[in-house]
Amino acid sequence: MPGPVIPAPAVSAREAEVLTLLGEHLSNAEIAARLFISVRTAESHVSSLLRKLGLPDRRALARHAAELARTEEPRPAPALPAPLTAFIGRARERGELAEAVTSHRLVTVTGPGGVGKTRLALAVAADVAGDFPDGVWFVDLVPATEPGRVATAVAAAVGVGEQPGRGIDDAVPAALADRRALLVLDNCEQVRDGVAPFLERLLAACPRLRVLVTSRVRLTVPFERVFPVPPLSRAGGDNSEAVALFLDRAAAAGRLPGPEVGEGAVAVCERLGGMALAIELAAARCSTLGLDGLVAGLSDQLRILAGGPRANDRHRSVRAVLDWSHDLLEPPDQALLRRVAVFVAPFTADAAAGIAGFAPLDRDGVVDGLGRLAEHSLLAVTPSATGTRYQALETIRQYGTERLTGAGELMDVRSRHLSWCLAGADALAGAGGADWRARFDAVAEDMRAALAWAAERPERRADAHRLALSLAGLAFTRNLLGEAQQRLEQAARLAADAAADSGTGIDADAAAVALRQAAAVAGCRGLGDDMFRLHRAAAEAARRAGDTVGAGRDLATAATVAYRFSSSFTRVPSAEEAAVLLAEARKLAGDAPAAEAAVALAEAAVVADAFGAVQGDTDNTARETIGFAERAVELARRAGDPVAESAALDALSGARSWAGEPFAAAAAARRRIDVLTSAPPSPAGSYEPPPFPAGPHEPPPFPAGSRELIDAPAGTHEMIDALAMAAGTALGVGALPEARRWGGRLAGHPLLAEAGHHATSWLLVADALTGDAGEVLAGSVRFLDAWERSGRGRSFSLGPAAASVAMIHGLSGDHDARRTWLAIVDEAGTGPEHRRGYGAVFDATVLLHHGDADAALERVAPEPEQVWKWVSWIWLHWYAGLRAEAAVLAGHPDARDRIASARIVAAGNPVVSAQVDRAEALLDGDPPRQLAAAAAFEAAGCRYQAARTLVLAGGEHAAAGETALAGLGLAPGAAR
Template sequence: MSTSAISVRESEVLALLGEHLSNAEISSRLFISVRTVESHVSALLRKLDVADRRALARRAAELARAERPRPVSALPTPLTAFVGRVRERAELAEAVKTRRQVTAVGPGGVGKTRLALAVAAEAAGDFADGVWFVDLAPVLDPGRVGAAVAAAVGVGEQPGRGIDEAVLAALADRQGLLVLDNCEQIRDGVAPFLERLLVACPRLRVLATSRARMMVPFEWVFPVPPLSFADGGDSEAVTLFMERAAAVGRPPDPAVRERIAALCERLDGMALAIELAAARWPTLGLDGLTAGLSDQLRILAGGPRADDRHRSVRAALDWSHDLLEPCDRALLRRISVFAMPFTADAATEVAAFAPLDPAAVADGLGRLAEQSLLTATPSAAGTRYQALETIRQYGTERLADAAELTDVRSRHLGRCLAGATALTAAEAEGTDRPARFDALAEDMRAALAWAAGRPEQRADAYRLALAMGELTFARNLLGEAQQRFEQAAALAGEGEGAGVGAGDGAAALRQAAAVAGCRRLGDDMLRLHRAAAEAARRAGDTIGAGRDLSAAATVAYRFSSEFTRVPTADEVTAVLAEARQLSEGGDPAAEAALALAEAAVLADAFGAVQGAADNTAHETVELAEHAVELAGRAGDPVAESAALDALSGALTWAGDSFGAAAAARRRIDVLRPVPGTPAATHERMDALAMAAGTALGVGDLPQARRWGRQLADQPLFAEVGHHAMSWLLIADAFAGRAEEVLAGSTEFLDAWRRSGRQRSFSLGPAAASVAMIHGLRGDHEARAHWLAVVDRAGTTSEHRHGYGAVFDALVLLHHGDPDAALVRLAPEPDEVWKWVSWIWLHWYVALRAEASVLAGHPDARNRIAAARRTVTGNPVATAQLDRAEGLLDGDVTRQLAAAAAFDAAGCPYQAARTLLLAGPAHAEDGSAALARLGLTGG
């Protein structure tokens, strides 16, 4: 049987059978009943002509292999060929297929990384989702392990969750191999991350390299032995030496293989030591190599080495180092501060001081590369150099021995600070290129880690942390951006008297709070605004402290849905009272912030009480208008947008949908010229969402779609398609654009699942809009599936009384069941005001009036009249009422005029449905119009 005869839902069931899930697990994953799963399994057995469930699972795997494009391997390409290790490669390759986590352990220089890369390349075909390589050598902060993995896997941050959680969610269903290289220096970060990763991602395998085991539950340790030298001239060690020696000059004569074997035995078969020795073959020959290494081994024989194999690598490094000219020795130790590949110009900035001049640095890099102490990689931007981690560690020791560590680290810090400053300037001018940041990022992190612990460097550390906060924010590394701004604040507090102080700390904390807002972390927003107030108070800036406390009170109400623990009314009242006391003095910005806080608090209190007095609504609107006026006078567009948001909310509760939409629309204009700071970006994201929502509420579908599209295209939403697509889905669903909705729904659902199935005021309606489109298409099983998503993504009361009633009624009317639609819309608008007042009110009253007409309700004409008083100015709702009145009066001409009005308002679905309702003469045109939209007739 051709797989083309299998439905989309059957394909989903088949894929999950291939993962050996039970019917109950499949039911939970797809949001369908167990009985429906059983029905699909029976159909698949018949269609694929297989005997049992096990055969179905095998067939699923076959189809997956045949249809899925092979992922591109994300492994670095070694510059030299891999030699030997046939047994180890086979054993390790089998281990990564059958064990959850394998750690290849061994001393530095034994060849762990090259072995892991060879095994990963061979095993890549066995992992459906590919292989990822993460070099942890440049990572100094244990808390950044997840960020390093995210960068390698291509996972961005998601609002409302940290980068570690985003990685776990993204890899939860992936079948891949993750290679973590150089874990030893941050085992404290790797081990807990791995434990969480392997629990959350059951199909993932991990291959780690380290000098010590990770000590995690799933770990299987594979000791990496030295290269064999027991077979004399035919050993792996000798083969490696011969190949590397041939690569740098005249190949050794085969007759000396036995003597080379003896040399390799002295080096204990350590790959790095052998490669360093082979690099000297053209100049020293076998006798010189033997004599030099013999001396070093005698010198080191009594040294306090914990591991003989470490001794052999150290011997080779000491020997290679001592053979260098003094200038090249200085260069080797000085360039050890670079965490990332570097250019000759970069090396010159850091290393060119006595006894080195710029020319000596440029020449010396070439000589170090010739001796295998550096790798040189040509690129379009010029040659980049890099030292292996073992050599970097060795160089750092030599740097300390030469009493140059502070000087060279300070130069490196200065270069990183200059680079960060140039990058922030380029970012402001719009001329930045992401590759420039990527090339410098790990060096900036290393420089900051060093400087942050030294009092004399605090001022520069503060400036670098602040610049890194701006740069990482611009690249959507929001978790690190918040961390850097908080770090800058801490450094400012500790560095008072060195050019920075508490005032600088307050400014950095405000930036951190704005980033937390972009991450949808309400608790952090509140904490950071209060911390900024305290820092401002220490700096003697009481007005600034009052402004920060006003912002804290505003956040508590304005973004209450983003808190894990919503502050109590008493807590917020106390903060607001303190803000009032500190804001006395006539500062326009402080007055505007205080007015906004008071408007937000009152609007929330008013909205919480259904049927509140009109004078309370009027007072709330007046307060919000006053906040808008003050913010405009203060010249702060971000504050003005926030005040307009409060005004939009107040007008909503006052029943002025058009005023609310106008205020939301003004926010877009106010923010348009503002640079993309964290505060402006957070405000712009919220403004687009509110503008799209309120435009939907007044029937401006084209504008709602445009703003929904802009919101979806926001870079910060790159990883959260469910948030990004929400308003776009709703706008397209109301318009009846089924193909666009169904295409977007896949992205929405995948992103929502990756996010941990979050709830939000926009996610429930978006899922309900997809369910509606399936309902209009007559696919009731798919509709039930999406309604189950609604139950998880939205809130029950809003679905029951608000958007759910609107979308359900649309489906029921489409299928000719106005009585059921009228039951769904039975409550008077005042009874469900809290749930319909913002977006759904006009849709609710217009649908209710139409359902009354079609169901023959005796009060239908009065309901039309009452609805008109509410929706006047809404082109879609007005056309719907015109159609309802035309149906009530049997006026076909008026109905056809309504169809034209729907088309003009960007609502082709209702235009097509109008033709169906207008009678047999127009039914064929209506059915054709619905078919073009991907819908069916009712």
């Protein structure tokens, strides 16, 4: 018995003992028994205490005694289980929950089993223990298997026993009535029906009491404050909370194997969805399985995530945790849980009703059941722009799939899911709108999962083929070109596998059709080797289907690709290899117009062999190539094939350039865009990109089905190439506004969003030659970022683009930045012979701007006839004009001859012709002609050269020229 509380001299020692026992809420009979006095004597002492202390009733005496005890006795230590491992992470949740507990009477911590509710509650209870001087108690309700046993479990933890004449349900509130205390009730879900009424009575009787509950489902009482516990944060990669927990527990289990611990731990934690228990169980096996074995084993999380014997059997494995939650559900909700496990991504109630809404469930039952599963923390609820969505963690999905198999429903539910995905793909294929991408992203993972399942089942091969084609089209529209190619090749394999079957619903030539599409997508990706491989594979598939004409066309196209897109190959096929393909194509093609056009185009590419042309009779070879190309253009036009006609015009443009006809080459390049944009929509065309500088354009998605898709990727690939060639050829003839137009359309093309270095190349060059430093420097950021992200590759157009940025830095006077970009030129450009060409043009421009005419003259010393291959015809006019001007400014004796030569070479080029006129006016000392040249530059859209002309004119014009240069963001040019 505790020592008596003596509150004042007026209270006797015996009365003090009685008062102490009143503080323990004992009855008069119990006091009498404890002090060995009669009940009447005990009653007399109680009456005396009421009088002496001036208190109204027995309850007030008990409260007074408790307060006196608190002032004299040491504060009780929190009655919390001692943690065996360190608490990791949860800093934000820990602070927020602590605030909630001190501000609200009842806080329920909810979340799925294994997420870490109990550890968080214990950590917070320890944190706030100082705010509860009358005690902190922890009650594990797992043993309380009946709702009526809740009060008994709490009484045992608090130390209150049954008393005569008073039930335990009354004893606990009486014991805690005046206590400022915290009660932690753990694992309330299985006795929720008992916890809720018990707490309602307890909190009503104990105004200073706070209760912290952990449960997989909220209690649904009016005074409850719910605190959902999310999975451990994975943000921050190897610095995330989830990874910190994994590494701590793995270190405790033994030395971590391998050097890539952080990266592997990130992968494990991502697969486990941040579930704390799953992470701990996985970490425990890391030392024996290794990270690679652990990652591989997580395809069956329920098997691998099991530990040894533990005090809490429910936490021995993830399966045991989920069994506990599953057994708490009613049968209809158990059915719903296993059926929605088929969804990979967050899903709507409508989607769930369509797949899970069969006996014993109907639509209303599904909708209601989703709410109950969410309340049990088995589904996460996520609001979205398209409505409320539900999602299960991967571990719960695997558990649900096991249950689905056990119930004999797996095939039925998977089939329903597949049908839902096919219907969704059809709906997306015919849709558009600003939310199209979001709608696709919301269902894409489910489509991929359904396709993977169907592709493994011969009886589902036709559905798998259809879904692969649909997903390819949707991925292409979504700018997921790698996946689009992958799905098309998958569709081809499915079609080939079905070739021997009858009644599959797949066309005999479906494999060839899909492979042609895949080749076109590879072209959009700049993968020449894949284009070549896939066209040859399409030819073989066409042969197997009995389509020899199609096979001939495919072989001819493969031969053409080897020449047209040689810069995108890692290994360019030899001329002999291409010639063999062409010979075989001639045999197979027959007189079908489309096949004849393909063969004619291949002849223009293979027979001419541009690389050999410069070593032999260039003029005759060029004329021969022009003949083949013109025939290919005409045949493609007759066949009504705009993609083939554009490809033939590309060959014609190249042949005209080799023949020294740059304006004819540019005209052929422009015609390609006209042909492609005037063609009808798919199946035989593409779309016109938005006019520059419009914002991003949402291309129309593929139609569903197979044959409708045949030319959409090919048309898009052709359009991208046509825009690039139109921009380049326009630059070659000095049509700067036109070059900016086509270059701008290329830069805004949606399929090049990730390839900003390729998309912006020609626009950077056009803006640089125009003299717009602001546009060039802004575009260079996108260029550099995309180039570095793509692996810092080389390309025919990347070198000139980087050199043009270097030129702008040089004209701006930032020579350190210029050196940086010249280093990029060396890395991004193609062969050094090419860099001698465009490099000479841009370097000489900078040198002349700063008045170093001698160095500029040396930079363009070789005759244009010697270096035109280096310069490429695109740079030939610019090279000749700069060579003439450098000769004048350096006082070279052949200056007038160089002017005459350049005038002939660049005739018709408005910018270079103005430059030659300016050079001659400077040589003759003719200011009016210089000013006329300035006006010509302005009319041609070359504001830089217009301003520089004024500087060179000197006198009153120099100041105006310097002001104009400053407006362009360039440094003042050197006067003559």
